[in-house]
Structures are given as structure tokens and as C-alpha cells.
Amino acid sequence: MRRIGDSAIAAATALALGAGVWLLCTDTGTPPQPSAAEGRPDPGGERGAARALPASPPTRVRIPTIHVNAPLMGLALTPSGSLDVPPPAEKNLAGWYEAGTTPGDTGTAVVAGHVDNTEGPAVFYDLGALKRGTTIEVDREDSTTAVFTVDAVEVYSAKNFPDEKVYGASPRPELRVITCGGGYSKATGYQGNVVVFAHLTGSRPA
Template sequence: MDGLALPAAPPTRLTIPALGVRARVARAGLRPDGTLQPPRPPDEDRPAWYIGSVTPGETGTAVIEGHLDSHAGPSVFFRLGRLRPGRHVRIRRADGTTAVFTVDAVRRFPKDAFPTWAVYADTPGPSLRLITCGGRFDAAARHYRDNTVAFAHLTAVIR
């Protein structure tokens, strides 16, 4: 177990200073086909923690997804593709702690070749994946062709 690893506590707020993001965190599950269910109204403009993953700060991979945009315009992860390695993501947790993650990489993957194993695989220490849509919008299919994923690891805990 990693020395910084925390016990389970659901995320309540996500902050990405480099992108100007500050938002309350909703919860998300899976669709019947096994893919992540994006946040639905009234939470569609909030990031959502995938409840099938560990909580942010626990050993393993925590997953938070959010929309790129909605009918109302840009959404919570609109600028996720601009996030750069070395930047921080802060996640306030229900136990009052804040888990601080440092971004390692931001990558875009075609939805039809999404590397599920690389994104969701367990890690030896606390890690985080932020996921949104990306690439070109396919009007016929009514969705973006790609997914943007930010990979990060826990570097600090604020108590």
C-alpha cells in the first residue's frame, strides 16, 4: 500500500486550478452495455465519480467522468484536453481530506479502440483518471468520435 493512500471516502468537490474548474461531484454507474453512464440532468454539467472504481485517494484507479459540452454549451471538462503534465487536480472528500493528484499525461483515444485495460487497470498506488469526449463530433451518431483521458497519481493529502 502506498504511504499516501487514504481510506474510502466519496468525492464531494473537484478543482482543477489550471482550467478554472470548481465543481461538486455527482455519482455515475454503468449503462446496460457496460460503458460509463455520463451524468444526466440535473447533474449533466458536473463531474461524476464512477461508483465501480475506488474513491479518489484509495489505492487503485479512481475514475471521474464529465461532459465536454451539453445543449447549453461548454461543460465541466470542456478544456480537459488542454491540461498538461505536472498540473494538479484536487478532490475534496466526504471525510474532510483533500487528495491532490499530479497529472502524468493527457491522451485521446478513438472510442472504437478505447484501451479499457490501460484506463481502468488497478495501480499499485492511488491514481486518478478524468474522462470526457473528444475529437470530431459525429452528427449521424450524435456523439464525439474519441475520448480524452487525463492520467494522474496522488502526490499530497491535505487534512
């Protein structure tokens, strides 16, 4: 099984998430974008790191501060080598890269979702508004909930997307939550991505 940290998959994933056709923009205003302050690593981020959980596929993601409560579907690579995405019409649906790390296990797990669709804001419209210290909860098939704490929230242009930083291997359980962001052009779509960096800080029965 190839992990998301592999350079070929990382490059393909960045291309898929940054492509203008990945999301459809509507006249819903501008999604929140992270401030420079939220992009700085949390100096206390290493505190409270929890022991890794056994591998188990995720079923739902919740981010209470921005009212996210969405089921998760598995995402694979398309025949062209880019990361597939949830159906655009399903605005309250996110996906996870199922060939990589499961959320809560050691390594870097990836969750992605749309910022909007033709009807308006979608599941991760407010992702850029998250702050360091925010809690992200991921329910798993083994009836546990993995609890992550946000370390940083950043926005990158597609042409300068840091593959290794976002998708690289980690010695502890980490999570990346990704949606489109940055500038927007009607001709090409969103110009980059909002990326949330988080690490596992606990778990409980689902």
C-alpha cells in the first residue's frame, strides 16, 4: 500500500485539489481565509499528543466550531493519477484518502471536501476560519472517535503547494483537512488550497 507521503501520489493529490475544475464557485461570497497568525506552528503543539490507534476506516468528521458534521466516503486515485473527490452535488459530504493512513493511526491522514457547489456553500466553506486549538473529531468503524487538535491553518497557491509538508510521513498520528481556497478566477477556479494541520490528542467510544 502506497502512503500519501509518496512523492508521486502527493504531486497528483496536490494537482487534483488545486485544479480549477475541482470545485464549482457560486455567488456565495468569499470563503474565510486563514490569517498569518494561524499559519504559525503552535508552540505547545507537541503537548497532549495521544498514542496511535489501530487502523480503522473513518465514517464521519465533525468540527463543532464551524458546524461541520458530515459523513466520509473513501477517495481513490482516478485513472489519470489525480485524487478523486466527493460528488459536487453532495454538499455535506467529505472524503478521505483510503489508500493512505486511517485517521488516528501513525502517519498523515488526509480528509478533503468541497468549499462550495452550484447551490452555495458546501461542507468545508468555513474551514479557513479555524483557529489553533480547535477540536476535530473523526468517528471510525471500530466504534471509536479520534480527537485531533489543530496546530496550524494555512493557505497555499496551487503552483507553490508544499507536497512534503502537507502529505509527508509523520512519526505520530496527524490529520490534514483540505479544501479549495485562495484567489478565485471564473476562468480557472480557485487558485489554491486551505490546509488544516492537526495531531491526535485523544480518543473515546463513538
